[in-house]
Amino acid sequence: MAYSDFTLDRVGKVFGLTISDNVNLFANIPELSSSNWLKETLDYNVPIALGSNTEKARSELIIAPILVELRKQLNSQIALFSGIDFTVDPDKGLNGSCDFIISQSAQLLILRAPAIMLVEAKKENINAGLGQCIAEMLAAQIFNQREEYEVAEIYGVVTTGEIWKFLKLTGQLVQIDLAEYFLNNVNKILGILASAVPSV
Secondary structure, three states: OOHHHOOHHHHHHHHOOEEEEEEOOOOOOOOOOOOHHHHHHHHHHHHHHHHHOOHHHHHHHHHHHHHHHHHHHOOOOOEEEEEEEOOOEHHHOEOOEEEEEEEOOOOOOOOOOEEEEEEEOHHHOOHHHHHHHHHHHHHHHHHHHHHOOOOOOEEEEEEOOOEEEEEEEEOOEEEEEOOOEEHHHHHHHHHHHHHOOOOO
């Protein structure tokens, strides 16, 4: 097994998780105003990405610029990793590549203190990506414990680029935000992402 093999039901059973999906986690999180650079980039890129309608186009033209903007807004005090191998426990199926990882450390060459795991929704199916995202969040939790990084909560995102859904892992409790956030409110998406790395 690998991260992508996990469904929501399977990941809960295999790891004995409590999964709560009746929460509104981020309603009170303030927005983070995006720069003119991001506005112009998305205005130009989004039609290209939607016209291509591939995961790769959405990843490169929509998701990556938003994450770069986040790093700029946080004064480069976080690091972004894209498409890296993140094998933590192959025996448990916690292995494979991750679409994006945001760490609480600014170090770019070595992954330290992963805090946010981001999964691109395959075939634009947000719910189908939840199991994979939770598996990656669990791997991040294990990784941080082994390396003695103090990251109490791990956050997850499943996104099509246009739609963003957020999750939070604390111990054995997974909370899935009922709300979905849309690209036309990118400032709210940036605010939620920024709130997930509070030590920055």
